[in-house]
Amino acid sequence: xxxxxxxxxxxxxxxxxxxxIAWTAASMxxxxxxxxxxxxxxxxxxxxxxxxxxxxxxxxxxxQVDPDKCTACGKCSKICAFNAILCLADEVLVTPELCHSCxxxxxxxxxxxxxxxxxxxxxxxxxxxxxxxxxxxxxxxGEVMSPPVIKMVKEEGGDSEIVIIDAPPxxxxxxxxxxxxxxxxxxVTDATPFGLNDLKLAIEVTRVMNLTFAVVVNRADLGTREVxxxxxxxxxxxxxxxxxxxxxxxAYSKGRMIVDTLPEYRPLFExxxxxxxxxxxxxxxxxx
Numbered sequence: 001x002x003x004x005x006x007x008x009x010x011x012x013x014x015x016x017x018x019x020x021i022a023w024t025a026a027s028m029x030x031x032x033x034x035x036x037x038x039x040x041x042x043x044x045x046x047x048x049x050x051x052x053x054x055x056x057x058x059x060x061x062x063x064q065v066d067p068d069k070c071t072a073c074g075k076c077s078k079i080c081a082f083n084a085i086l087c088l089a090d091e092v093l094v095t096p097e098l099c100h101s102c103x104x105x106x107x108x109x110x111x112x113x114x115x116x117x118x119x120x121x122x123x124x125x126x127x128x129x130x131x132x133x134x135x136x137x138x139x140x141x142g143e144v145m146s147p148p149v150i151k152m153v154k155e156e157g158g159d160s161e162i163v164i165i166d167a168p169p170x171x172x173x174x175x176x177x178x179x180x181x182x183x184x185x186x187x188v189t190d191a192t193p194f195g196l197n198d199l200k201l202a203i204e205v206t207r208v209m210n211l212t213f214a215v216v217v218n219r220a221d222l223g224t225r226e227v228x229x230x231x232x233x234x235x236x237x238x239x240x241x242x243x244x245x246x247x248x249x250x251a252y253s254k255g256r257m258i259v260d261t262l263p264e265y266r267p268l269f270e271x272x273x274x275x276x277x278x279x280x281x282x283x284x285x286x287x288x
Contacts, residue, residue, distance in 0.1 A: 004182040008198025010169040013218035019047040022164040024269040033160035037178040039137035046255040048129035060101040060148040061116035069113035076105035122149040147177040185213040191223035219244040
């Protein structure tokens with residue numbers, strides 16, 4: 001079961017929710033993997049404090065042109081939908097940052113002048129936090145193509161019973177790649193006008209991707225009732241409401257788990273996990 005935790009914007013408490021769900025599930029005897037796909041700024045490790053057992057370079061293949069074989073026919077440039085390869089009169093230019101590693105240019109080159117070479121985009125760290133299998137990606141500074149790193153992180157779920165995927169904030173390509181193939185998406189928001197605006201954008205993405213989703217409202221008693229009214233009108237499930245508790249913020253600032261520091265909140269996360277399994281996913285299976 002792959003559960004992606006996402007949000008329309010940063011700062012809603014997405015990592016807080018995902019880390020505490022993973023920690024709670026593991027304490028209940030479940031086989032859990034936590035995959036931090038927020039590769040531009042992963043911070044799940046702050047709370048889970050994993051022991052990293054393996055680190056390796058990750059990236060993607062980009063074209064390399066042999067000028068001695070190239071006849072500047074232009075077929076490689078014509079097939080590239082992302083303008084990553086440009087054929088000029090006397091040379092072929094490759095822009096690695098734009099390449100999506102489709103391999104089209106290699107296949108259409110009549111002279112066999114193009115080969116694919118590995119380009120490092122970031123690093124993958126794998127380890128354990130107690131019984132939780134942990135993986136995170138870290139994108140290189142200045143690198144713009146995060147999906148290849150995200151794909152590698154998502155392959156580290158192993159045979160875990162529950163895979164918690166901490167998605168990047170927002171609604172751009174990295175989020176789409178992270179949410180792809182998830183069994184359920186939990187959208188974390190807060191009870192503010194900004195939270196509602198970005199929640200609507202995130203909901204639109206999950207609907208376009210035809211994904212099962214529900215909402216968790218963080219700092220639920222701070223702000224307005226607009227988020228609740230919207231979800232009620234749209235028939236969207238709110239699986240949990242986390243109050244605006246200063247003690248939660250203090251625990252977060254120290255990198256501590258809510259369920260350990262404030263055990264009175266453990267039932268909330270236990271109920272959230274059970275609601276995802278028993279209500280959200282169970283109802284979806286019945287409707288398919």
